[in-house]
Amino acid sequence: SQQGEEDPQALSIQEGENATMNCSYKTSINNLQWYRQNSGRGLVHLILIRSNEREKHSGRLRVTLDTSKKSSSLLITASRAADTASYFCATDTGAQKLVFGQGTRLTINP
Amino acid sequence: DTGVSQDPRHKITKRGQNVTFRCDPISEHNRLYWYRQTLGQGPEFLTYFQNEAQLEKSRLLSDRFSAERPKGSFSTLEIQRTEQGDSAMYLCASSSWRGPSYNEQFFGPGTRLTVL
DSSP: OOSOEEEOSEEEEETTSOEEEEEEOSSOOSEEEEEEEOTTSOEEEEEEEETTOOEEEETTEEEEEETTTTEEEEEEOSOOGGGOEEEEEEEEOSSSOEEEOOOEEEEEEO | OOSOEEEOSEEEEOTTOOEEEEEEOOTTOOEEEEEEEOTTSOOEEEEEEETTEEEEEOTTOOTTEEEEOTTSSOEEEEESSOOGGGOEEEEEEEEOSSSTTTTOOEEOOOEEEEEO
16 A cells, blocks of 8 residues: 555646645655656656655755654745646655655646 | 667567567666556556666566666666556656655656557
8 A cells, every 4th residue: 555645646736826735654664755747758857855854855855754743744835837837855764765655736827 | 968878769570579668867876667557547557677787667567578787877678568548648857866856766768668
């Protein structure tokens, strides 16, 4: 079964607005990774956040991690049409394999 | 381009045929992973290599599936006697065990398999 669960499953916003996606997981982790996937294509690595980190930034992306709540969030600021994609969180429990959620489908409307 | 590459990008086959996919990881990465993704789902782990050693296999990897990484560089995934349920995107990823991006898994573009 999937370890991570993203919320919401689908999100539609206007260009320029901020998009927030959440991820919850069940077991202790070494790190959590966020990926973007455009329709029918491979996964693009966005950010890795380790269990001893609480927040990381990369450009317009901000990721937080709350290990006490077993949750993470991905914030995309000033969204663009090109941000339209599915976003996945994946947890690494130290077993070298990533366990993915079902993803959030983000649509940015012009 | 020094990213993960996969070949072929698309494969259409008839039920019962064998297929083989190839993955070339990022050159300095010693870990290589195979995942499978079906429509509307997140990727699911299949198997993992550290150098040439296959260290873990998922229950999803039935006896019809075999993966190799003979020289610790490229890897192949073979599916024998394909079934319609094998239709999916097969994704390869690689990672390094050291350096600033250790444990970050970088994915290839995938091989989309359609079994008729």
